[in-house]
Amino acid sequence: MIPLSGDLTKAKGIINEKIESNEISRGTSTLKRGLAHMLKNGVVMDVTTVEQAQIAEDAGAVSVMVLDKLPSDVRKAGGVARTASVRVIQEIMDAVTIPVMAKCRIGHVYEARVLEETDVDMIDESEVLTPADENHHIWKWDFTTPFVNGSRSLAEALRRIEEGAAMIRTKGEPGTGNVAEAVLHIKKLNDELRTIKSIYDSGDNQDLVKMAREFRVSYDLVNETARVGRLPVVNFAAGGISTPADAAYLMLLGCDGIFVGSGIFKAEDAKERARAIVLATTFWEDPDKVKEAQKMIDERQSMLGLDVKELELRMQDRGSTA
Numbered sequence: 400m401i402p403l404s405g406d407l408t409k410a411k412g413i414i415n416e417k418i419e420s421n422e423i424s425r426g427t428s429t430l431k432r433g434l435a436h437m438l439k440n441g442v443v444m445d446v447t448t449v450e451q452a453q454i455a456e457d458a459g460a461v462s463v464m465v466l467d468k469l470p471s472d473v474r475k476a477g478g479v480a481r482t483a484s485v486r487v488i489q490e491i492m493d494a495v496t497i498p499v500m501a502k503c504r505i506g507h508v509y510e511a512r513v514l515e516e517t518d519v520d521m522i523d524e525s526e527v528l529t530p531a532d533e534n535h536h537i538w539k540w541d542f543t544t545p546f547v548n549g550s551r552s553l554a555e556a557l558r559r560i561e562e563g564a565a566m567i568r569t570k571g572e573p574g575t576g577n578v579a580e581a582v583l584h585i586k587k588l589n590d591e592l593r594t595i596k597s598i599y600d601s602g603d604n605q606d607l608v609k610m611a612r613e614f615r616v617s618y619d620l621v622n623e624t625a626r627v628g629r630l631p632v633v634n635f636a637a638g639g640i641s642t643p644a645d646a647a648y649l650m651l652l653g654c655d656g657i658f659v660g661s662g663i664f665k666a667e668d669a670k671e672r673a674r675a676i677v678l679a680t681t682f683w684e685d686p687d688k689v690k691e692a693q694k695m696i697d698e699r700q701s702m703l704g705l706d707v708k709e710l711e712l713r714m715q716d717r718g719s720t721a
Contacts, residue, residue: 401432404623404631405560410540412563426543431565434498434521434545435633438462438566438656442646442677443500443635445469445660447483451669452491452499458673459681462498462520464658465491470527470574471661471702474712480528482510485517492518500547505718506532515544521566523547526717527573527660536721539563549637551584551715553591554614557624558721560632561616567630569654570715571638574661576704578645580715581638585652592628599625629653638715641666641701643679643692650683667700 412426424430441461446452452463467483468476482503492499498520503510505524510531514522522544524537536559539546545565550556556567569588571581598606599622611621624631633656636649641662649657657680663673675695682688707713 401429401436402623402627402631403428403432404627405557405617405620407540407563410563412540412542412544414543428565431545432632435547435566438498438635439633440650440681441656442680443656443658444663444673445658446491446664448487449490449494451664452495454670454673455663456495456497458670459677460497460673461656462500463491463495464500464502464523465519466502466527469661469664470714471576471665472574473527474574474714478529480504482507482514482528485513488514488517488519502528503537504528505530505721506535506537508537511537511542511544511546515542519544521545521547524564525549526570526714530717532721533718534721536562536718539565547635549715551587551719553588553595553624553630554616555719556588556630556634557614557616557620560630561620564632566633566635568635568637568658569649571636571640572705572707572710573638573714574705575639575707575710576641576662576665576702577639577707578641578649579639580707581636581640581649582652584638584715585634585636585649585654588630588634589653592624592630595621595625596628639704640676641704642672642696642698643675643689646676647679647683647689647692650680656680661702665702666696668696672696672700 406428444455500521502525540563547566548559548564549570569584611618636654637658675692679692
């Protein structure tokens with residue numbers, strides 16, 4: 400059963416069609432969130448070329464995310480980072496059989512429209528790219544294509560869900576090879592979920608109203624999230640994951656799956672690392688399997704990590720106040 404908390408039943412993005420004698424609906428929350436559920440316990444890999452996408456599919460990735468540059472290269476290049484070339488996205492869609500996602504800038508409605516017309520399977524309104532609007536995210540209910548958004552807290556996650564996000568991921572700190580921020584974000588989310596769950600169990604509705612005001616979301620969404628004790632949508636980990644052990648640890652902390660950005664294709668053993676991270680994500684409950692996955696990589700070939708405390712650009716801060 401797919402939770403439908405926060406659903407907008409008459410959203411503009413829902414399309415009803417009649418094909419012969421069959422009534423067909425597209426863009427419903429059941430379908431959007433259902434796609435995310437199909438990806439659970441899997442790995443989504445950032446790619447920039449057809450070759451990388453094929454490596455990801457061969458390694459067992461459940462989906463690929465197409466960018467113009469990997470997050471670490473976006474960080475190095477500076478300037479304005481935009482959505483990937485439509486031509487490249489289409490070439491990758493033609494080359495693989497797994498779902499293809501692509502990123503758009505925060506608040507950039509027309510980049511998202513272009514990606515929807517390109518028929519990508521999911522759109523990531525991403526802080527990796529330069530925000531078009533720091534104060535407003537896209538109203539995702541107007542789209543038939545599902546969206547994924549990043550968050551650092553329960554409040555951010557619920558605001559994105561109320562805007563129509565069908566999937567959430569931690570923000571972490573992209574392009575660093577440093578998993579610490581992703582760990583911080585999922586632990587904070589878990590702590591806040593436990594807090595509202597305890598308030599719900601105590602029967603103190605006034606405190607839940609207060610939390611809803613602090614989070615800047617509807618009471619109904621907070622109440623239902625508190626009742627079930629988890630987000631009403633799938634929640635993946637992202638930001639700084641670069642080893643099988645990183646992936647397994649985030650699964651242990653309660654994530655439903657893993658996004659890997661620069662950690663694979665900025666390493667010197669990309670093919671082996673891609674397979675190893677998929678293995679560790681799938682069998683995260685088996686330490687022996689995770690050990691075998693860790694043996695498949697060489698730490699000396701990992702991407703050079705960055706200390707988050709020394710960064711001039713913190714991508715995770717983008718769009719966080721909206």
